[in-house]
Amino acid sequence: MADNSDRFTFQFDGRTIEARSGDTVASALYRAGRRIFTRSFKYHRPRGLLCLAGKCPNCMMNVDGTPNVRACITPAREGMTVRHQNAYPSLENDWLSLVQRFDRLMPVGWYYKTMTHQWSWHAAESYIRQVAGLGVAPQPGGGSKDYEHAWMHAEVAVIGGGPAGLQAAVEMAHDGSPVVLIDDQPELGGHLRYQKRAGAVASALVDQLRATPSAQIISRSYCFGLYEGNLLGVVQANPHGGAIERLIHLRAKRVVIATGAYEVPFTFENNDLPGVMLSTAVQRLIHLHGIKPGERAVVVATGAPPDEVAEDLSQAGVELVSILAPSEVIAATGATHVTGLRTKSGELSCDLLVMCGQRVPDAGLLHQAGGKLVWNQDRGAFLPAELPANVSAVGEVAGAWLARAMPLPPERVSFHKRSFVCFCSDVSTADLRDAMSEGFDHIETLKRYTTLTMGPCQGRMCQLAGIAICAHETGRTMTETGVTTARPPNPSVSLGALAGPRHHPFRRTPMHDAHDQSGAAWMDMGDWKRPRYYKTASCQSEQACVEEEYRAVRERVGIIDVSTLGKLDVKGRDAGKLLDKVYTNRFSDLKPGRVRYSVLCDEAGIMLDDGTISRLADDHYFITTTTGNLDFVQQWLEWWLVGTGWDVHITNVTGGRAAVNLAGPQARDVLHALTACDLSSRAFPYMACREADVAEVPALLLRIGFVGETGWEIHFPAEYGEFLWLKLLEAGKPFDIRPFGVEAQRLLRLEKRHVIVGVDTDALSNPYEAGMAWVAKLEKPDFIGRNALSRQAAAAAEQRLVGFIMNDASLPQDGAAILVGGALAGRVTSARYSPGNGKAVGLAWVSAKSSAAGAEIEIRVNGGTARARIVEEAFYDPAGDRLRM
C-alpha cells in the first residue's frame, strides 16, 4: 500500500504532480485525474491504462528525456520531468486524431497498396516521417546520465519474481549455488502483490530469498533475449543515480523461466477507450497504490465468476453495475473515455469497464530459445514443450493454474474497424479479416502484412487474439494455425542500452601533455590522439602553421612524435625466415645494424601494410608497422608462423616505446649534442640502425627518412618520452627547431612521393601498379603473394599510382575525380599545396593508358576542373641526396 505520509512532486507537461512513496509515474498521474496516457500509433486514438504491468503500449511517455518509457512500471521520483509523446499539441486535444476520420483511405496494407510508384513514396515520405513513430529520440550528448553495460555469471538464473520464480530461486540457492533472480516489477511477488489474500505468502518467500546469501535479486529488470549458451540479455532500469539503464550480459549454467502469465483484452467495438482496463490493472491500482479506479464499473468475464475482482471493487468504493459475458458486449461508448456499454440487452452507464481476460503464458523467451509451444485446449494456451538443455519453465508459464476462459477459436468474432486486436499498430478485427480475404491467411504472412505482434508489446496483447481470429476465419484449429515466431529482443530494448556507455577508448603517446603545452591542434587517427599541427603566436591559420613547420624541416630541423607507429619485437633463431616468408623483401640476409623497408602483401599480391625492419642481432628484429595496422600485422605474422615449428617469438612493444623523428639539414647537430654515438654518414649511413644513449636514455636510432631529409627515427622507453622530447627541443633551440604535426609530415612525404599504405593504396593495389616494383623480390624462392606478384609483373597494368603537379594555383581535395577526355579516369589519393613547388602536388590512381609522364589530366576542383601534369619523379630531391648527407 502506498505510504500517504511521504509525498513529493514531479513535472508532467509543465504541471506539478504530487506523488506518494511507492507510486509509479502512471499511478501518480491517475490519482491526479489523468485518464489519457498516450495516443495510438496510426489513428491517434486516446489510450489509457490497460495492463499496468508494462506489457501493453498504452502508457509510453518521455521520462527525463528518454522516450517510450512505460509509465506504469517506472517509479515516480522527486523532480523528474515527464512529457507526453505522439500527440500534438496535447493528449486531450491531438490534431492528428483527425486521421481516423479518413481510415477508409488507410486500409490494411496501406503502404503496399498506395506506394506502388517511386513518386508516391517521395511525395508521402516527409509527411509520414513526421507523423509516424512514437517518441522522439534524444539529442546526442544530451543529459548527464549514461547507459551502462555489465557482465554477470551465475549457476542459475531465474527469470520472474512471482511465486513460482521465488520458490525456484529459494530452492536453487538453498545449497549455496549462486542464483540470480530477475524481475521486471518494482517489487517482488508477482500477482501475489495485488491479490491480497495471498500477500502473506509472497512476503514470506521474499524474506526467505533475501536471507539467502548466494541469491542475488535484480528488480526492475527485464530479460529480452535468451541466446545460445544460456546467455541472457537483461536490461535494468535506473541501476543507480548516474545511469538510465544497464544492459547485463548474464551467463548462467541453468535458466529457470518463471515469467508467469498475463491477462489479455477482449475484442469488441471501442475496446481501446480509456477506462477499459484489465482486471489485474484494476487490482494493482487498488492494492498497490490505494487508488479508487472509477465510480461505476461493469465487469466483463467468462468462466468462473470473478469474485475477488468484484469484492476488490466494492471495497474500493466502486459501484458494480453489472457482470457480463463477453458475448453480451457490443460496444463501449464514449469519446475520450468510456461512459457506457452497449450490450445485447441494452445500454449500461459506467466509467470503468473491467475485463477479466484470458491469461496467456509469457513464454516468448522459451520460444526464442528454441522451445516449442504446443496448444493446450484445456488450458487455453500455447504451452512450452521440448525445451533446450538446461532451460526449464515453472509456474503459470508452464501452464500451472491456467484455465481456458473462452472457446478458442471463438464461435463468433465481431469484425469492426474500432474493435482492436493490436493496440500497438491499431490493427482491428476488420483489418485481419480484410488481410485474410486478400490471401494473407497464414499466421506468419498475416503478421507481416498487418504488423500484428510487431509493435512495442511484441504480441503480448494481441498474439492469442490474432491466432484465434485467423483460426476462426480459416476454419483451422489453434494447433494448425500455430504461433508467430518469437525473436529477441522481446520486449523491445532501447538503442542506448545496446550501445552502452559513451566511453570510447583513446590512445595517448607519452608526449601528449608536452604537445598540449606546445599548442597542439589534435586529430584522431583511429583511437590515437595526434597533433595535426601546432598553433604558435607567429602563425594565424592552420595553413600558415603547417608551412612554418614544413620550412623548419626543409631548412633547419623539425621533430615529430611518431610513437603511434606499431612496434613489434621479433626474436628467435628463425625470425629472418618468417620475415622472408611474409614480407616481399628479403630479411635473412640483412646485416645486424641495418634497416630495410618492405611491404606486406596477401596471397593476391595486394599491399596490406608497410614499414621498416631493423636487425638488432642475429636472432632479433625490430619491426615498425603503420599506425592503424599493428594488430593486423601481428596476427598476420602469428598466423603464418602456426604449424611451421620455427623458433620465432613476437612481442608487441608499441606502448613501451616512444618514438620521434628528428629530421632536417641540422638534425645531426641537434642529436650530436645529446649522444656520444658517431652520427657521421660514414659511421652511421642511411638505412642503418644503432643502439646508443641519448641524454642518458637508452635508445634505438634508425637512420631513415620518410620526410626526405637527413634524419633519425629514435625509439626509446616510453617512461622517458616527455623527458627526451623536451631534451631534443632544448638541444634544438640554437637551430630554431620546430615540432611538426601530421599535416606537415604528410606534405613533406608527398613531395618525396612516399606512399602511405591505406591512404594512397586500397584493397586492390599491388606494388607494380603503385610504382613500387622494387619492393617485390621475385628472386626469393617463396613468400606470401609471390605467385600473384609474378603474374602482375608480367601483365600490363590496368591503372597506376602517379604523381601530378597542378598547372595553376588550384588545390584538389583527396578523393577528387580525374578526367581524361571528359571521361572518368581515376581519383586523387593525396594532394597538398607544396611550398617547394609553389603549386599543389599529389598522388592519384589513373588508368594506365593515361599515365605517361608529362601527360595532362583534368581534376575536379570546386565543382569545375583544373589541369595537371603527370610527373614521374619525386617532387623534391628526386635523387635522394639529402637523405644521405
Place this chain on the structure above:
Amino acid sequence: MPPTRHIPLLHAHERAGASLMEHHGWKVPAYFTWAQKEAEQMVRNAGLGDLSFMTKLDLKGWGLKTPPAAGASRSWSLGPQHYLVTCEPPQRDEIAARLRSFPASHDLSLPPPLYITDVTSVYAQFLLAGPRSREILGKLTSLNVSALENLGCGQVSLAHVHSIVLREDLRELPAFHVLVSREYGESVWDAILHAGHEFGLVPFGQKALEFLGGAA
C-alpha cells in the same frame, strides 16, 4: 644520473590532485587525499592504484614447459610456453639474471630455451582492490572474475581494450592487477573510476599500500 621515469598517467594524477613521490626511480602518486582514508576506503569498498612502475618481463620459449623459477617474483601463465613475470623494480636485475641462467639444452640443434623481453613500459598497470572490486570489473569485462582464483590470470577486453587481469589478493582483500597497453592507460583508468563510482571506488597512492602494510 638517469632521469626519473614517468608512469603513463603522471600528469593525469597531478591534475587529479595527487601528491607525488619517488619510488625506485619512478615518479608515482603518494596519495590523492589522505593515505589512511584511501586505505580505509579500499578495505571498505574499493580502491584503484597506479602500479605501472612494477617490473614486467615477458618470457617465451620451449624451456617454459613449467613455470619459471624466478625468486621473489610472480609468474603468470599467458599461454603455452609464455609467461609474464612481475616484481618490484629493485628485484629486476637479480630475477633477470636468474632467468638468463636457465640451462640450455645439450642438444645443440635446439634454439635457446628462453627469450626475455622487458615489457615494463609496454603496460600501464593498475591495482583494483577491495570487496567491491569484482562488481566493478563486472561492469567492464565479460571475464568471470568470481571464478578467477587468487594468483590466477586471464586476458580479456576491458573497457574495450585488450587487458591482462592478474588476481593477487592483498591478504584477505580481493585485488586485481589490470594491465593495458600503456597508451590506453588514461582511458582505462577513467573507465574504471567511472564504473566504480557507484561502489565508492577511490584512487589511492603508494602510501595507502604502505599503510595497509601490504605492498603489492
